Amino acid sequence: xxxALKELRRRPGRFATATVIITLIAILLMFLGSLLDGLIRxxxxxxxxxxxxxxxxxxxxxxxxxxxxxxxxxxxQIEALPGVDEVGGIGLVQLGARVxxxxxxxxxxxxxxxYELEPEGVPAPPPDGQAYADEILKADNVEVGMxxxxxxxxxxxxxxxxxxxxxxxxxxxxxxxxxxxxxTLAENRPDAQLADGVWQALVVRGxxxxxxxxxxxxxxxxxxxxxxxxxxxxxGVEEQQGTFNQIIGVTIVVxxxxxxxxxxxxxxxRLSLYGVLKALGAKSLxxxxxxxxxxxxxxLVASTVAGVLVVLLDLVIPPGSIPIFVSAGSILxxxxxxxxxxxxxxxxxxxxxxxxxxxxxxxxxx
Amino acid sequence: xxxxxxxxxxxxxxxxxxxxxxxxxxATLTVADDEIVALVGPSGSGxxxxxxxxxxxxxxxxxxxxxxxxxxxxxxxxxxxxxxxxSVGFVFQSVNLVPFLNAKENLTVVDELGKRxxxxxxxxxxxxxxxxxxxxxxxxxPSQLSGGQRQRVAIGRALMNDPKLVLxxxxxxxxxxxxxxxxxxxxxNEMKQRGTSAIVVTHDTRITQYCDRSVxxxxxxxxx
Numbered sequence: 001x002x003x004a005l006k007e008l009r010r011r012p013g014r015f016a017t018a019t020v021i022i023t024l025i026a027i028l029l030m031f032l033g034s035l036l037d038g039l040i041r042x043x044x045x046x047x048x049x050x051x052x053x054x055x056x057x058x059x060x061x062x063x064x065x066x067x068x069x070x071x072x073x074x075x076x077q078i079e080a081l082p083g084v085d086e087v088g089g090i091g092l093v094q095l096g097a098r099v100x101x102x103x104x105x106x107x108x109x110x111x112x113x114x115y116e117l118e119p120e121g122v123p124a125p126p127p128d129g130q131a132y133a134d135e136i137l138k139a140d141n142v143e144v145g146m147x148x149x150x151x152x153x154x155x156x157x158x159x160x161x162x163x164x165x166x167x168x169x170x171x172x173x174x175x176x177x178x179x180x181x182x183x184t185l186a187e188n189r190p191d192a193q194l195a196d197g198v199w200q201a202l203v204v205r206g207x208x209x210x211x212x213x214x215x216x217x218x219x220x221x222x223x224x225x226x227x228x229x230x231x232x233x234x235x236g237v238e239e240q241q242g243t244f245n246q247i248i249g250v251t252i253v254v255x256x257x258x259x260x261x262x263x264x265x266x267x268x269x270r271l272s273l274y275g276v277l278k279a280l281g282a283k284s285l286x287x288x289x290x291x292x293x294x295x296x297x298x299x300l301v302a303s304t305v306a307g308v309l310v311v312l313l314d315l316v317i318p319p320g321s322i323p324i325f326v327s328a329g330s331i332l333x334x335x336x337x338x339x340x341x342x343x344x345x346x347x348x349x350x351x352x353x354x355x356x357x358x359x360x361x362x363x364x365x366x
Numbered sequence: 367x368x369x370x371x372x373x374x375x376x377x378x379x380x381x382x383x384x385x386x387x388x389x390x391x392x393a394t395l396t397v398a399d400d401e402i403v404a405l406v407g408p409s410g411s412g413x414x415x416x417x418x419x420x421x422x423x424x425x426x427x428x429x430x431x432x433x434x435x436x437x438x439x440x441x442x443x444x445x446x447x448x449x450x451x452x453s454v455g456f457v458f459q460s461v462n463l464v465p466f467l468n469a470k471e472n473l474t475v476v477d478e479l480g481k482r483x484x485x486x487x488x489x490x491x492x493x494x495x496x497x498x499x500x501x502x503x504x505x506x507x508p509s510q511l512s513g514g515q516r517q518r519v520a521i522g523r524a525l526m527n528d529p530k531l532v533l534x535x536x537x538x539x540x541x542x543x544x545x546x547x548x549x550x551x552x553x554x555n556e557m558k559q560r561g562t563s564a565i566v567v568t569h570d571t572r573i574t575q576y577c578d579r580s581v582x583x584x585x586x587x588x589x590x
């Protein structure tokens with residue numbers, strides 16, 4: 001191991017090419033991971049923020065707010081269940097909003113929620129005509145105290161504060177009272193307006209397994225999810241994750257191949273040196289361990305540089321321009337994946353190291 | 367105790383076409399304690415094979431090998447690796463120092479691969495390099511040393527584990543005549559001072575004068 005580290009320290013040029021290539025791959029990997037996190041975050045914030053044990057949609061809604069209807073009698077049934085503590089209605093309308101100072105066609109995409117039970121980080125429902133805005137709307141120049149005009153009917157909504165991580169389908173969340181939501185829905189989507197007491201979905205607090213109890217009690221009228229299930233059930237989320245994970249997977253394979261090829265070439269170059277070391281009493285595993293240490297160090301250096309660059313990139317990208325969310329967790333998980341790729345890639349050289357004959361050090365002609 | 371006893375050692379290589387090549391045929395050789403033996407023969411005569419078998423690098427097809435009282439005839443790979451770490455020294459034809467280690471580290475690497483005595487190894491490396499006249503070259507990389515200095519570092523490395531037997535594979539083949547003679551003198555002095563036995567593999571009969579006796583090998587057969 002000392003031998004391997006000394007070589008890295010004294011002959012850094014030998015590892016420069018591999019380090020640069022792995023750094024580029026690490027940047028790609030971390031950027032993709034952050035982009036996926038950002039997309040998922042902007043698609044699911046409103047659901048993740050729910051302080052709930054179940055989110056209840058109607059049975060045919062496929063976890064879609066616009067398709068879901070929960071009638072008063074179903075709500076009453078749910079409220080009567082012994083494991084239920086609290087039930088609150090929640091409804092959504094997704095529209096474009098005119099922001100004062102912006103051009104007439106420069107609409108801010110908003111997801112206006114009417115709610116009864118406050119999500120985490122969101123205060124109790126504000127007075128009618130007012131809303132808390134998700135901070136990603138700051139990128140559209142939305143400010144506190146500003147009145148924005150929502151939808152084609154230009155329904156006025158006054159922004160009275162900002163909340164974070166509550167967007168939905170990439171649209172900034174606006175958290176309003178039931179009346180504000182119903183009026184906005186009725187004015188802008190008259191075909192989708194709901195009768196009084198009818199909600200698109202319910203947020204339920206109670207027993208841990210309350211989702212199962214609710215669906216059993218409503219005889220199939222409802223389709224209930226835990227919060228994490230509801231997040232994954234949002235249309236498009238799984239598809240986004242699947243697509244990105246495949247790209248990330250291919251990137252990992254590329255990293256594995258690059259590391260494998262590099263260390264295989266390095267091994268071939270060093271066969272005579274390995275022969276000498278074996279003749280001096282080095283075990284194959286000691287030599288392979290040195291290779292592994294070098295692969296891990298090179299990958300760690302590349303990942304560190306890439307991590308710093310991705311953080312800097314995140315600082316440079318204007319907020320809200322692309323849905324990117326850089327986190328320590330994402331960078332560390334990318335680093336862990338690259339380290340795994342390094343270990344697997346490096347192991348391609350094991351067989352060659354095992355086959356090195358110490359007799360090669362002493363020549364074969366005599 | 368003899369440093370080396372080879373009894374009826376044979377080494378047969380099976381070639382790709384299935385035919386057998388006898389590289390060493392019923393070789394019997396004894397190297398006494400403190401004795402320097404020149405093993406002389408042309409290319410392909412089997413001298414490297416004999417040297418490799420004596421140093422635990424190759425296993426014989428048949429026969430008995432005893433090095434400083436240790437019978438290694440039936441040792442497996444792991445036992446041979448440990449044997450090489452602890453009991454023999456090698457000086458290779460092309461010196462083969464580790465290029466990114468300085469002179470001292472090229473000696474202590476033997477300790478790192480084996481018992482790991484740490485400070486003791488550092489002290490022994492310092493002592494050996496001083497004795498070999500390289501006290502002021504300890505921090506130099508092989509590329510910063512002359513051919514003779516590199517050869518001396520290689521001799522120091524071979525002596526690091528305090529072996530009973532050192533095997534020199536063509537130690538002067540890469541050196542000019544004058545430097546070759548200096549190196550052979552150095553080898554003789556170092557071996558005799560320490561009471562260490564040595565086999566010097568060579569095809570150059572001029573260097574046999576530095577050895578106690580010569581053994582000739584032709585087509586795998588030894589002849590005194």
